[in-house]
Amino acid sequence: MEVDIRLPIGLMFTLLGLLLLIFGITTEADPELYKRSLEINVNFWSGLIMLVFGGLMLVFALRAKKSKTK
């Protein structure tokens, strides 16, 4: 594989995850915003899940790269 697809997937989800996570934290005090999502800070949780997923993909990609160069 010339391009390991896990790398861009990992990068994108890490980036999007961080964005939503931080946005969720900064808007935590806004009750109007989360009224429709049943008072759940859905930005925070979605961001967290994406960050974990993106991070895992990056770990896989980097490990594969390491074992290749060895």
Place this chain on the structure above:
Amino acid sequence: MDISFSLGWVDYLIMIIYFVFVLGIGFALKRYMKSSADFLTGGKSIPAWITGLAFISTNLGALEVMGMAASGAKYGMITTHFYWIGAIPAMIFLGLFMMPFYYGSKARSVPEYLKMRFDEKTRGFNAVSFAIMTIFASGISMYALAMLMETLLGWNFTFSIFISALIVLVYTYLGGLKSAIYNEVLQFFLIVIGFLPLVFLGLISIGGWEGLTSQLAEVATSHGYAAGAYTETWSPVANSSDNPMGVDWFGIFMGLGFVLSFGYWCTNFLVVQRAMAAGSMSAARKTPLIGALPKMFIPFLVIVPGMIAMALTSDPDSGFALPIKGNSYDYDKVIPMMLGYYFPTGVLGLGLTALMASFMSGMAGNVTAFNTVWTYDIYQSYINPDKSDKHYLRVGQMATVFGILVSIGAAYMAALFNNVMDFLQLIFAFINAPLFATFLLGMFWRRTTGHGAFFGLLSGTAAAAIHHGLTQPYGAVTLIKGGWLGTVVHTYPSEMAQNFWTAIFAFFACLAMTIIISLLTKQNKTKDELKGLVYSLTPRIKDESKRWYQRPEFLAVIVGIIAVVLSIIFW
């Protein structure tokens, strides 16, 4: 209820990040596109987990997502028949029994396999009809997306068409099939993660699966069905009058589960191309099997939100109601309405980006299948053979541009004449319905001849058209729904039931005629030519995987068990 919503900067930023990454993948792959094979067949080097996810992602287009959610609202849980019986068995069959011939024959496309196995005219018929069909399919989905963006975000119709077409064009033009496949994997994860919060929030607000069942039981009994008609899968289909889809178990089993499903998953180059791009025979066979694992759970992502929307609509206190269109609900609005109802800014951008990702995965699939069939099966075969490979690489790239331009034309045509699109889809349904009979006989009965295959296919298409012309679904008012031959000999309880039976007739007409004509004509291929293309003349392949649990057969058993267990749980 207002369904237009305004986006914040975060929503736009999410969209832009996604656009940057899909385009970036295209640019990163650009320098590897050296031959027509790199561009059109992905260089046959891609691992199975990637082709497997691409296999289902390309089918998970925007029309599929919105259509399945709409069916979930309209028909309830029996919509899962399009997955557990209407996809999984066919995907297992493709992986275990058909991929050895597709992959082993070294054919670059499904029409090319037909040429090797049968003859030129069978290939030509399949190639031309497939090429036209894919272009119109991508045009129709582009139209649907642009309409959606117009109503939701107030985006200009033309702007939506051009921005979505341009992005797909850039990444498929630069990186060919490989870029489409890689992006499909990224898009698959985005679709799942983007819609998951919708399912969670919906289920929480309605009181979990229990709450959903009891709310939909009221809807079912108010329509005169048994309480579980919207939340069970097999018990409502004992009789066609027991469920809102108007189908019975036989129609589901034969029409959907056998003819339509095998016809789509096993012969449609759009999906088969993903498996053909795998790096080895073992990876090619595992492609549909790996795809089947997440495929079984997609109903929870797309059908359950539709059911929740129906339950909320039936509850006057919820504050949510599907809009009315004519004399029924506008079911196609389920996904956008639900996004607007539950998602605050932030995940709203994520959900809309997921919707766009699903549109792009479907469109890129169509475009990459089109340019391969155009270049190898039409251009190289009939228009300009014996040119250098560089020339065909160029033609493939041009076909990508051309295909997208024609799709844009089709999108505007869909906007202008709704009937033309319905008519075209009907014709394609007639052409597709008998296809599986041809492949089944071609792969497993060596006596099948070229004439048999070709005239069998035509008979199957004719049978589909005649059946459709003589029958009507209940309450039909236009001739596009059937009965255009003057007399109506049978009225089906629903359009779905009519579709299933049209397919059944087409399949058996094609099967019978192919056998009869094959027996009456001489085999046009020698034994040597058929080696690797027909079951009885192909040496059994030994899977190269070292351990038993890495073999396709083991994977197939696992997939089969999960599908059966799911069906029993939701019986």
